[in-house]
Amino acid sequence: MNNYFNKYVCVLLFNYLLISNTLSAQIDCNKNLSIRVIDRDNGNELEGTIISINETKQINTTNEHGNSLFNKLCIGTYKLLIQHLGCPDTIISIDLKKDYKLVIKLPHSNYVLSQIEITDKQPDIIKTQTVYDLKEKELDQTRGKSLGEALKFVNGVTTLNTGSSISKPMINGMQGYRILILNNGIKQEGQQWGNEHAPEIDPFIAQKISVIKGANAVRYGSDAMAGVVLIEPNNLPDTASVTGEINVIGFSNGRLGVASGILEGYFDKLKGFSWRIQGTVKKGGNINSPNYYLKNTGVQESNFSYALNYHRKNWGIETYYSQFNTKIGIFSSAHVGNLTDLQAAFNSSKPQDSLASFSYDIARPYQDISHELIKSKFHLHITNKWKAFVQYAYQYNIRKEYDKHLPRNNLLAELNKPELDYRITSQTIDLIIEHLNIKSFRGQFGGSYLNQQNVYLGRFFIPNYINNSWGLFASERFVKQHIEVEVGIRYDQKKLKSFYYIGNNLVKPELNFNNLSWNLGCILKPKKNLNFFINIGSAWRAPAANELYSNGLHQGAGAIERGDTNLKTEQVYNITGTGVYQLKKIDIELTIYHNQFTNFIYMEPANEPELTIRGAFPVFNYKQTNARISGFDVKITNRFFNHFQLMSKAMILRAWNYTANDYLIYMPSDRYSADLKAHTKISKKVTEIYIQGGYQYITKQWRVPVNVDFANPPKGYGLLNAEIGTYLKFGNQQLNLALTVTNLLNTVYRDYLDRFRYFTDAQGRNIGLRIKIPLTIYDKKIK
């Protein structure tokens, strides 16, 4: 049994031999680290193991003798990531004082021979698309923020905000339907259509958040036009243990508190079972801008999830459940009625309700949202190179929106019913077959099916509908040391049947869409520290129910929105190229992209407002145009004096509407930031102490269509942020403590991509305190 246990865990066993024993007094950056990877069981040298050093971003691949050499390393602690097909990614730390020769013994053949199930790894080690990960320390810095705000740490991601509590992520200027969010492997299906509808996901479930930029429809389905966001929990433990983590965060602005806990384990007595429970609570009150409180801007959230997995030798079954519940107050002065009210709001320097004080109470208008996800997944190793998995997911989403405007009749008003009330149920099935290296090829094939039903219970805005979609895809990749090439193709079909009334007559239009998507990707590695990623792809999406059929007053937007039943499929051709150059003191990362759209769906304001019994309202019609969105993101990291790091970022974006011969509306303006960090290790216990200061400048967006917006874009602004923190070692885990300040100077500003900019200044200074406590209740590995 013990033997089985040892084999089960694809733990990396390593022994390192000391070669020299000279201590150097000054900073020495001339150390060599040579690594040899061999098969633990048969002693074969393992070729093609990828070894990356976290701190220096160096990546090497072992040669045919299993050898790899890193040179010119400075003295210090490094984290090595060891990746080899058939083993889970493994991280080891080494304290490099001298030249090291490291021998890594991987239990590689174990896996191949006995087909012991290890973890569910996809065969692609590096994607040909441009991928940005937020994990470990970077992820720590996002804790307490909403998913959208957390994603802003990735260069090229901005958000479309409705105040500080509703953030919709925008990748390279594209948002909503054009972004696909995968929550633990499942495509998030909520009510994505509104600009004030944020993704219904608790970011605390993730131990890693990744952003894949560019069209990526082949693997993920038709809507992945601008990019994909992956929310990934850690793999469940596979050794007998019970561990966990507690995060507690407090913010001064809005007196917001967040607490989140996670506990996971593997049963010692019951082989094969692993589990996790996780929960988050959040409560905040009225936030304040530098000069006044914003009435009714509180937020409440309570989420939980659990997972239970069962693994056998060559198959496994995983179940996952998560529930997300939130109640978000909408700033009452921003919920306006007709054009007269809107004009009055624009013309006043302070919002009407600016005399409010602090309160946790949430009154009308507000949103009340629940989202539930049930997932179960079965996977099977067919042979040692072929693996299949099938997963089923059920999602149920309730969205209730309470308008500020109560029904005129007091009896109806007392019922306090939501004005908008939607229930959407989605069921998906995915089947994927993948193969590891067959000669130099690896690949994936599969299919997916979605059934979705939307029902409204309140006022009509978007119709009831049934959406049935399916897709088939195939993707193959050719892998050599200096080049990787990937080709993928996918076919999708979508059937949308809607149900709504015209007058008193029920109509049931049915629409069919189908399309082919493809991508062609390539990684060039001319040098070990120089990589180029190039991806060309196409993607499409069918017009959504609101774009086709909405017809009414969108109270949350203060406008009448009209769909167009004749809308056609929106198509994009995307090319994204990224270069990564890593030197000892500097890393350069540059991404250039271009998106060419045909039938880009957008809202165009009508020339005349529409007169209703409640006054005149602006009217927006859904239209299609040919458009382009292109730009580049650059990030340069300088390291100097061993303890300092300067990270500079720039994001430049241009978008054009060919039909109107004008700019596209609501695109992020150019922005620049610089962050200087000083960090040092104090002792074995205090592994890091750091202080960080950053400045971000957002330029004014003057590239806007003429005479379209309610108000002119606000001027550019700069924000100063700071953070001081430490990592303390407890056992083999790290406790993190940090004090943060955003908008340090309490700058008064309004952001172009914040819908509240029409009505109020944005959030003022915000001081945060963050504590992350790791827990090890029991771990057999440590004993």
Place this chain on the structure above:
Amino acid sequence: MKKNLKLVLLTIIFFTTVTSCLKKNNLNANVENPIMPENENEIITTMKLTFDNGTTTISYMFKDPDGDGGLTGFYGNLSNSLVLQSDSVINLQTNTNYNVAILLLDETKTITDTVSNSVLIEGKDHMFFFNSLNPIGNPYSVYLTGSMTTVTYLDLDANLRGIGLSTKWQTPNMAMTKSFLSITLKHQPSVKNGTFAPGDTDIEIPFKLKIN
């Protein structure tokens, strides 16, 4: 024992995939039979203004057949029968006192609902405003500068604040060209204080007033 526990855990795995915790809708709406639009919330489709100078009665109206959104609203006047009006001009005579009554209807219902009745009943939560002006004095009145017309509130709520369903309009003794006139009904539940600012707008119709 171990076997049993294993069975229990596998059962949990199974049931996780078939149980949902959130409350489902138990209402009679289903996806193929959406609920009829606006069948619960009353709406206001029509506002009628009747000007009575003691000898003749003229009526003007604004009608939004399905409330806000959907079909566009339009103006009409009513001398004897309804005539569609291309503009929004109300024509009054010089130096005349008019008693003005406002009638609100919901004509989407099978039996037309007279909404103004419930406005009167809930008078302390509702108020009409003319050109968004705060009425002053006793009795409550506003002076419309452009048309030199004084509008006096004739109806009062329980707190002795004006409602505006019934008003008296006093026109000047000289002809005036068209000037802007807006009529607004505000819903001010427990915040009504006789001024325009608080509450929400239930009705807002722009007209033009001409004194001949």
